[in-house]
Amino acid sequence: xxxxxxxxxxxxxxxxxxxxxxxxxxxxxxxxxxxxxxxxxxxxxxxxxxxxxxxxxxxxxxxxxxxxxxxxxxxxxxxxxxxxxxxxxxxxxxxxxxxxxxxxxxxxxxxxxxxxxxxxxxxxxxxxxxxxxxxxxxxxxxxxxxxxxxxxxxxxxxxxxxxxxxxxxxxxxxxxxxxxxxxxxxxxxxxxxxxxxxxxxxxxxxxxx
Amino acid sequence: xxxxxxxxxxxxxxxxxxxxxxxxxxxxxxxxxxxxxxxxxxxxxxxxxxxxxxxxxxxxxxxxxxxxxxxxxxxxxxxxxxxxxxxxxxxxxxxxxxxxxxxxxxxxxxxxxxxxxxxxxxxxxxxxxxxxxxxxxxxxxxxxxxxxxxxxxxxx
Numbered sequence: 496x497x498x499x500x501x502x503x504x505x506x507x508x509x510x511x512x513x514x515x516x517x518x519x520x521x522x523x524x525x526x527x528x529x530x531x532x533x534x535x536x537x538x539x540x541x542x543x544x545x546x547x548x549x550x551x552x553x554x555x556x557x558x559x560x561x562x563x564x565x566x567x568x569x570x571x572x573x574x575x576x577x578x579x580x581x582x583x584x585x586x587x588x589x590x591x592x593x594x595x596x597x598x599x600x601x602x603x604x605x606x607x608x609x610x611x612x613x614x615x616x617x618x619x620x621x622x623x624x625x626x627x628x629x630x631x632x633x634x635x636x637x638x639x640x641x642x643x644x645x646x647x648x649x650x651x652x653x654x655x656x657x658x659x660x661x662x663x664x665x666x667x668x669x670x671x672x673x674x675x676x677x678x679x680x681x682x683x684x685x686x687x688x689x690x691x692x693x694x695x696x697x698x699x700x701x702x703x704x
Numbered sequence: 705x706x707x708x709x710x711x712x713x714x715x716x717x718x719x720x721x722x723x724x725x726x727x728x729x730x731x732x733x734x735x736x737x738x739x740x741x742x743x744x745x746x747x748x749x750x751x752x753x754x755x756x757x758x759x760x761x762x763x764x765x766x767x768x769x770x771x772x773x774x775x776x777x778x779x780x781x782x783x784x785x786x787x788x789x790x791x792x793x794x795x796x797x798x799x800x801x802x803x804x805x806x807x808x809x810x811x812x813x814x815x816x817x818x819x820x821x822x823x824x825x826x827x828x829x830x831x832x833x834x835x836x837x838x839x840x841x842x843x844x845x846x847x848x849x850x851x852x853x854x855x856x857x858x859x860x
Contacts (some may be wrong), residue, residue, distance in 0.1 A: 510791035511780065515746050549744070590747075 509585065514550025516565050516590040524549065527566040534686065534695040537649040539659040541640050541653030541694045552586040555579055555608030559688035560634050561586070567632075568593045568604050575619075575631075579609035599631070607635045610664050616671040619683055630698075638663030638688045639653040650700040659694055661687055669702070676701060713824050718814050721831040722807040723796045730806040733827045743809060746791060747778040749801035772797060777804035781812045790815045 517523035523546045534542050544559045551561055564587055568574055573596040574587060583606070587593060596602035599618045607613055622630035635644065645660025646669075675682050675698070682698030696702075707828065734740075754770045761767050776795045780788040792812025794804040810827065813819050 510746070510778075511779075512790050513746055513788075513791070514743060515780075520748060616842075687733065 510589075513585060513589055516548060516550070516586075517562075518547045518549050520565075524566045530693065531563060531566065531686070531695075534693050535684070535697055536652050538650060538652050538691045538695050538697055538700040539642070539646075539657040540694055541642045541659070543689045544688075544693050553582040555636050556583045556606055557636060557688065558691040559693050560606055560608075560636055561690070563686065563693075564606065565590050566602070569658040570594070572603040573601055575599050577605075577607045577609055577614075578611060578629060579612065580606055583608075587633055592618070602631050605631050605633050607633065610635050610637055610668070613665060613668065616668070616683055621675070621678060621683060623682040624681060627682070628662055630681065631683060633683055633685045635664070635685060637661050637686055637687050637689050640687055640692045640694050642694075646702045646704065648696075648700050648702050650697075652697075653700070659696075661694075669704075672696070672702070713814070713820075715811070715815070718809070718828045719793075719795075719811060721795070721806070721828050721835060722810050724835055725831050727800050727803040727806065729831065730803065730810065734806060741813065742782040743779045743812070744782055744788070745777065745805070746780050746842070747776070748776055749777040749794075749804045751775045751799045751801070757849065773799055775799055775801055775804040777801070777808045779805065779808040781811055781816070811834060 524573060527544060527546045530542055530544055530546075534540065544562055548558060548561060550566075556564075561583070561689050564574070564583075568587065568591040570592050572591075572593055574591070574593045575596040575598075576583060576587075584595065588595075599605060599614050600620050602620065616633075619631040619633065620629060622628060623658065639660065639662035641660040643658050643660075645658055647656050648659055649656050672683075672685075679698060684698055685696040687694045687696065752774055754774045756769045757766045758769045758770050759766055760769065774795060774797060776793070778791060778793050779792045781792070783789045790812040792808040792810070792815065794807030794809075794811060796803045796807055810823065814823055814828070
C-alpha cells in the first residue's frame, strides 16, 4: 500500500508555501473538539464545523479534515495520508508536529482525500480485545453528506434510527465495514467530512441499506 | 544573501541577539522602522515548556537541568502581490508573546537582502554590543571574588 512514508518528505520544509492554521488556536481547537465529540455521540448526524482556519493546504483535504487534524493530532499520534493528500504533509508537520506512518496499520489517524483509492478497512489498526482503543480513526473526505436519505443507521446515540447519505464512497466500503462490525469491540471509528460538514460512523453503529 | 552584507551576521547570531534583547528595545526599533512590511502570523505566539539540558555533571554527560517556559511564534512577510515571501521564527525565554512576534518579524526582515544591512547596523550590532558589555561587566564583577588556591595540592 503506497502511503506517504517519512522518507518521501522533503528535508527542509518550504516555509514560504506554508499556510497558517487556526486563527485562535486554543479556542478554535476546543470548539472543534466539542463538535467532533458531539458528532461521535450522535452518529450519522451531519454537523457544520464552525471554526475558522486562516489557511489550508491544497485540495483534496478540506476545512473540516484539517480542523480535526489540528485539534486531535500531535507528536503521539502517527498520521497516515493517502497518496492524493500528499500536499498536506508540510502543513501537518508544521502545525501538528506529528510523525507520519508509512503503513496504514501504524497510524492512529488516517486522512483519506481520495475515497475511491481507500485501502481495505482491515488494513488499518483495529485495536485488540484487551486494548480496543489502540485503533485508527479514519477521516474520509467524501463528495456529499446528507441527512434524511441513504443508509439506515442504528445503535448507541441514535434514537430509533437515522438516515445518512454518503456519496463518493466505493461500494465495497459498506461490505468491509459490515465485516468489521463482527469484531466489536475492535473496529474503526470513521469521520466523514465534506468541506466544513462532518458526520461520524463510530464502530458501535449498525447500518442497513 | 549574507555574503553581500557589510556586517557579516549569521542567522544564529541575530536570533540570539534578538531573543536576549529587552522587548522595549525591539518595540522601539519596530516603531522607528520606516516602511513597515505587511505580514501574517503563520503560528501565533504560544507558550510552552522546553527541557534544558546541559553538561553539568563531573563526567560531562548531558543532564536534564530542568524545564523552562518558552514562547515561540512564526510570521510570514507578505509582498505587494499578496504572496508570502520570507518566514521568520522567534523563540524567547519566558511568556512574552509580543517579544516572540517581534523576534520573528525581525528575523524575517533580516533575511531580506534589501533590508539586512540597515537592520544589522542599526539594530543588531548595538544589541550585540550592549549584551556583550553587560556580560563583561557581570564577569568582571564576579572576578573580584575569585580565589586562586595556589597552596592547595589536590591529593591525587
